Amino acid sequence: MIEYLKLVVDLVGHLAWPIVVAGALLYFKKDVAKLLQRIKKAKYGDIEIDLAEAIDEVKGDAIELGITIAYPSSSFSASDLELVQTAPEWAFLQSWQNIENILITQGSDGKRQPITKLVRQLQSSEKIDSGLADLILKMYRLRNEIVHVSGIDLTKAEAMEWLGVSKSISDRLNQKLA
Structure with a gap:
């Protein structure tokens, strides 16, 4: 059981940043699109x-x-x-x-x-x-x-x-x- 909890903690630790970045991009997609056009x-x-x-x-x-x-x-x-x-x-x-x-x-x-x-x-x-x-x-x-x-x-x-x-x-x- 402890091994499963450790596995879940490791997965959450590794997936947290990509999920936060993806969520931020979705939330600010219009602003990001405007920014990309200015490149x-x-x-x-x-x-x-x-x-x-x-x-x-x-x-x-x-x-x-x-x-x-x-x-x-x-x-x-x-x-x-x-x-x-x-x-x-x-x-x-x-x-x-x-x-x-x-x-x-x-x-x-x-x-x-x-x-x-x-x-x-x-x-x-x-x-x-x-x-x-x-x-x-x-x-x-x-x-x-x-x-x-x-x-x-x-x-x-x-x-x-x-x-x-x-x-x-x-x-x-x-x-x-x-």
Whole structure:
């Protein structure tokens, strides 16, 4: 009889924490779901990205290059601001499209070629410096990660900073490639 009681005590001791954790998760499931949506780390196939870290790296590089990352909201079009409010990830894509259009129309010889190759050609011809080239390529990779990894929740502040960096890079490209 004592062996059975000892067995019950051991079972209760080992099962208590998992039951408490499962109960807490069930009780707070809405809050946990919201928290999980805010996670900025994702895995797609063999690729694992930390989006918050990648965005911070792009911002840090932009600041080092003297690129403005914060603009008043009046500097952006109404459609850009609406995108930030309704779908921040689309603001990332739209602003990248502007950079890509500048690279293709002003930086290439008319042939369609990969962005990476185009940026490296502009760098080797000294139309843009290596810092700007590296920043553009980081933004390109980050844009691709945002497109290909589902369930990433971007904040409005991150989208506004991205718009600021994109605007500065677009202005700088227009100036250097004109």
